[in-house]
Amino acid sequence: DARVTQTPRHKVTEMGQEVTMRCQPILGHNTVFWYRQTMMQGLELLAYFRNRAPLDDSGMPKDRFSAEMPDATLATLKIQPSEPRDSAVYFCASGLNRERAFFGQGTRLTVV
Amino acid sequence: KQEVTQIPAALSVPEGENLVLNCSFTDSAIYNLQWFRQDPGKGLTSLLLIQSSQREQTSGRLNASLDKSSGRSTLYIAASQPGDSATYLCAVRFRSNFGNEKLTFGTGTRLTIIP
Numbered sequence: 001d002a003r004v005t006q007t008p009r010h011k012v013t014e015m016g017q018e019v020t021m022r023c024q025p026i027l028g029h030n031t032v033f034w035y036r037q038t039m040m041q042g043l044e045l046l047a048y049f050r051n052r053a054p055l056d057d058s059g060m061p062k063d064r065f066s067a068e069m070p071d072a073t074l075a076t077l078k079i080q081p082s083e084p085r086d087s088a089v090y091f092c093a094s095g096l097n098r099e100r101a102f103f104g105q106g107t108r109l110t111v112v
Numbered sequence: 113k114q115e116v117t118q119i120p121a122a123l124s125v126p127e128g129e130n131l132v133l134n135c136s137f138t139d140s141a142i143y144n145l146q147w148f149r150q151d152p153g154k155g156l157t158s159l160l161l162i163q164s165s166q167r168e169q170t171s172g173r174l175n176a177s178l179d180k181s182s183g184r185s186t187l188y189i190a191a192s193q194p195g196d197s198a199t200y201l202c203a204v205r206f207r208s209n210f211g212n213e214k215l216t217f218g219t220g221t222r223l224t225i226i227p
Binding site for chain 2: 056
């Protein structure tokens with residue numbers, strides 16, 4: 001049963017620490033999205049990759065966030081340094097071209 | 113600006129009733145539209161994908177319609193059950209000149225089915 005896998009599922013960290021979230025897209029998918037979900041803002045796009053190339057990271061605070069795809073089986077989202085306002089659920093999704101997007105279970109990040 | 117709106121934000125319906133969830137979008141130049149379901153504390157589950165050339169898609173008790181010219185989609189749920197209680201999200205893939213075909217989400221409708 002193919003699924004998008006995100007690790008860790010939960011992360012509590014202190015302000016100022018580096019946080020790395022990982023995503024394994026479904027095998028064969030060539031698009032990857034990172035979204036952040038909060039009660040106030042809903043789902044916000046942070047980054048979008050196609051064939052491992054970044055197409056849109058306009059929603060990502062560039063001074064502290066970075067997103068990469070070292071290879072087709074791994075996408076990473078890093079926050080350095082983390083701040084309390086970064087507390088949210090971070091979702092990764094993958095798809096094939098413009099077809100259906102499949103979401104992971106998310107990483108719940110708490111920055112204290 | 114390309115935006116997606118879902119109204120109402122919350123809806124309560126007695127079990128067994130048929131119901132309609134609404135989604136509207138500001139630009140008719142779209143590739144497709146996807147409906148998701150999200151249970152509390154969980155990820156998003158894809159329900160239906162409807163292409164811009166289609167008028168509707170059906171899966172079991174769910175039927176999604178698309179009227180591109182008016183910028184609207186509806187999700188019809190027949191014979192609602194308590195297990196249908198969740199937040200339903202609409203996401204639109206707008207056309208882009210830059211290949212930036214991201215999914216733009218509405219804020220969702222939180223549905224409660226009353227037993």
